[in-house]
Amino acid sequence: MSKRVLEITDLSKTYNVSGTRALDGATLTFHSGEIASLLGENAAGKTTLMKIIVGIEKPDSGSMLFRGDKYIPLGPSSALEKGIGMVPQSLKVISQLTVFENLLLGFKTNLLGGAIKHFKERIEEVMQRYRLQLPLDKKVESLSTAQRQKLEVVRVLQNSPKIIIFDEPTTLISETEKEELFETFRRLSAEGKAVIFITHKLREAYSVSDRIYVIRSGAIIGRYRREETSVEELHKLVSGEEISTDRIQLTSSGEVVLRVEELSIEGSVDGEEAVRRVSFEVKIGELLAISGVAGNGQEELLEGIFGMRKILSGRVLLDGKDVTNMSPRNLRKLGLAALPSDRDGAASCKTATIKDNLVIHRVIDGSWIIDDIGLDAFARELLSDYGVVYGSIFDPALSLSGGNLQKLLLSREISSEPIALLLGEPSRGLDVKHLHLLRAVLTKLKDEMAIVVFTTDLEEALKVGDRIIVMSEGRIVYNDVNRPGLSKHGIGRLILNATGERQ
Amino acid sequence: MIRRSGANGRSFIVIALALAAGLVLVLIMSEEPLNATRAFFLSVFSNRFYFGNLLAYSIPLILTGLAASFAFTSSCFNLGIEGQVYLGALAGTAAGTLLFGRLSGVAGIFVMIIVSFLFGATAAGISALLKTRLGVNELISSLLLSNGLVLVVDYFIEGPLNDRPSGLAATVSLPDEFRFERLMSPSNLHSGIFFSIVAAIILWFFLFRTREGFKMRIAGMNRRFAYYSGVDTKKVIFWSLFVSGGLASTAGIVDVIGIHGRVMRGFSSGYGWNGIAIALVARNHPLMVIPAALFFAYLESGAQIASLEANVTTEVAKIAQAVIFFLVTAEALIPEGFWRKRYA
Numbered sequence: 001m002s003k004r005v006l007e008i009t010d011l012s013k014t015y016n017v018s019g020t021r022a023l024d025g026a027t028l029t030f031h032s033g034e035i036a037s038l039l040g041e042n043a044a045g046k047t048t049l050m051k052i053i054v055g056i057e058k059p060d061s062g063s064m065l066f067r068g069d070k071y072i073p074l075g076p077s078s079a080l081e082k083g084i085g086m087v088p089q090s091l092k093v094i095s096q097l098t099v100f101e102n103l104l105l106g107f108k109t110n111l112l113g114g115a116i117k118h119f120k121e122r123i124e125e126v127m128q129r130y131r132l133q134l135p136l137d138k139k140v141e142s143l144s145t146a147q148r149q150k151l152e153v154v155r156v157l158q159n160s161p162k163i164i165i166f167d168e169p170t171t172l173i174s175e176t177e178k179e180e181l182f183e184t185f186r187r188l189s190a191e192g193k194a195v196i197f198i199t200h201k202l203r204e205a206y207s208v209s210d211r212i213y214v215i216r217s218g219a220i221i222g223r224y225r226r227e228e229t230s231v232e233e234l235h236k237l238v239s240g241e242e243i244s245t246d247r248i249q250l251t252s253s254g255e256v257v258l259r260v261e262e263l264s265i266e267g268s269v270d271g272e273e274a275v276r277r278v279s280f281e282v283k284i285g286e287l288l289a290i291s292g293v294a295g296n297g298q299e300e301l302l303e304g305i306f307g308m309r310k311i312l313s314g315r316v317l318l319d320g321k322d323v324t325n326m327s328p329r330n331l332r333k334l335g336l337a338a339l340p341s342d343r344d345g346a347a348s349c350k351t352a353t354i355k356d357n358l359v360i361h362r363v364i365d366g367s368w369i370i371d372d373i374g375l376d377a378f379a380r381e382l383l384s385d386y387g388v389v390y391g392s393i394f395d396p397a398l399s400l401s402g403g404n405l406q407k408l409l410l411s412r413e414i415s416s417e418p419i420a421l422l423l424g425e426p427s428r429g430l431d432v433k434h435l436h437l438l439r440a441v442l443t444k445l446k447d448e449m450a451i452v453v454f455t456t457d458l459e460e461a462l463k464v465g466d467r468i469i470v471m472s473e474g475r476i477v478y479n480d481v482n483r484p485g486l487s488k489h490g491i492g493r494l495i496l497n498a499t500g501e502r503q
Numbered sequence: 504m505i506r507r508s509g510a511n512g513r514s515f516i517v518i519a520l521a522l523a524a525g526l527v528l529v530l531i532m533s534e535e536p537l538n539a540t541r542a543f544f545l546s547v548f549s550n551r552f553y554f555g556n557l558l559a560y561s562i563p564l565i566l567t568g569l570a571a572s573f574a575f576t577s578s579c580f581n582l583g584i585e586g587q588v589y590l591g592a593l594a595g596t597a598a599g600t601l602l603f604g605r606l607s608g609v610a611g612i613f614v615m616i617i618v619s620f621l622f623g624a625t626a627a628g629i630s631a632l633l634k635t636r637l638g639v640n641e642l643i644s645s646l647l648l649s650n651g652l653v654l655v656v657d658y659f660i661e662g663p664l665n666d667r668p669s670g671l672a673a674t675v676s677l678p679d680e681f682r683f684e685r686l687m688s689p690s691n692l693h694s695g696i697f698f699s700i701v702a703a704i705i706l707w708f709f710l711f712r713t714r715e716g717f718k719m720r721i722a723g724m725n726r727r728f729a730y731y732s733g734v735d736t737k738k739v740i741f742w743s744l745f746v747s748g749g750l751a752s753t754a755g756i757v758d759v760i761g762i763h764g765r766v767m768r769g770f771s772s773g774y775g776w777n778g779i780a781i782a783l784v785a786r787n788h789p790l791m792v793i794p795a796a797l798f799f800a801y802l803e804s805g806a807q808i809a810s811l812e813a814n815v816t817t818e819v820a821k822i823a824q825a826v827i828f829f830l831v832t833a834e835a836l837i838p839e840g841f842w843r844k845r846y847a
Binding site: 306308327328329332338340342345346347348349350351352356360361363364366367368369372 | 713
């Protein structure tokens, strides 16, 4: 029978910098042997709540009881010692080290030979027990995102925690990997651990959880056992709107704006071909969605077209003009805009201010002396048009929640009024309400420009795309108009038949 | 603009710790601790001579601090400042010697500074080109190049430009017309201080109020983002190192014009490294470089006065500076969240 392991009473937290009230009297309980999800929109207070539980943030008021005792964590490592571990959203691993070395980093006893051997045995036992197989001697840089996530899970598990928190773990991984992750959840809860699953994805929360807490504006507004609720009810509660599953309607298509011919693009290793002889064209009014399992060349394709990666052979034509291997600066001048899926590394500068992230193109195209008054006004207007929640435009971009940053970046690219727009993972990190908004915006925009959406989420591709391309190992393995009745499994079968070997 | 809320608090602690280190050393090493402490910390304010010298010593440090900040702002590392200061001093002095009798005082000084700037800028520009064309790490190339340049300058001081009659390891002296005016005699303070302050203000305006400065700051924070957003990052790297090297060289020539009147072997030793430490304390902010440089000059002057008046070795200042260098480079010692306001 499940026992209460963590009781949270009336937690509140206001951030001084922005004055945002992130938590407003949140009260909830987690039980051992249960999977509980914390479901809410962007900036609803999910992450803040978790940061308080592991001691990264201090609450203004409220209290926590851990296994019946008063619990005041001093920081993530003290929380982990006490028995609460977190798998963070942005994974904190060192890619130059091997998997095992990364695990050793959290290991506190002195590192005599015997201790290491013993530690290795323990890690192997943990991996065995929870079926989290990892190549211990491989460097982390060669691991996929899902494998890195497993590494974080193993790291947390070797401390035998009572509670494991997963912060938005499904954002960056594929459908199959998601199933595996949920399998891990179940195994953990069967061992009597409490699993806390933070997410904004309704269906995922519903499908895997025993208990669901809905959080909105910093307060818990719904508490359910799974059997007491339904997806529809949750949706209403989360966003306050009805769900509509309609796909964006196909509009009449116009002229070809962007054409890619036999394109091969260099990968991260010199001479490696990440994209191989890819050809397609995009018309105004026809939204092209490029999908496939992450790491099969989609990201490189976007970066290659946009001049951020070397094109080895083939051509890119923008409005009939050859723009192969042109720099982003010149491509922007010709009317191409792009949002790379590498949000932190390329698409934004987290240490720069919100304003600088927004106005950079205006500054670069502007006068020699910066017109700060005009730019401030421009930034504020754009942010309010797209409903970005922020403290001050002079706060660093890292003060924004993931979804709000996403909106900011989209607004920046769209505001440059391009003739062709490449969007890497535009739906990543957005909750139901903002997903709908995004789709509505895309529908409107595609009458004016050619849009290519790169998404590893095939279901999302089927929702927004008029034409679907699926990539595998750098090649296009599927390219067809999106017809009603086309499903994920249907496409999967077609690809399987075509390639014959991949599972 | 970049938020720097955390910088002041942390720099303040660093400075306080450095002063404490200085105090402890003075107390340990001196036989008359009270007198030594007074000499080290207070004597400098007791007369025009000491105070003027403090200000004079800060002039080249402001310029080398600006030189380091300017490169750091775009995430480039100019470790060749030592050599560039020395080279600039020599090139400017040589130009001054050649120009004697052909140009008036002000014009002559102007040309000397320009020539000096171009020499240092070229030296740093070579490292920049090696980086953008061949991917050579500028940190290493600028350091090695600078070490070589020091030897070349030494050769000119001992050889072609040597002031033979004097028997010194120094070049011939500049004519009096090509010297800055003294401001607080009998101290060394000269009008070059206005040059360094104006340089700081111009750099501040450039970095925070102009398009090119914006590009430089963004490229410094995230080069890939800058490139994606349309900044020509190679150009940014080149110009930031070019200007950095030039500024470093002006530190050398301004010091020569203002104080020594000639280039003496090794006269600028330490200006470059201190400039780097000053940039770190000032968090690369051009206006903050001025107080940071004054503080370094204060430590140096205090140590010198203490050695005269209270028999404390001048190495005390070096150790206090080393403490600063250590603390600012070991930022990790002070948890980030301790100073910076936290974000969701």
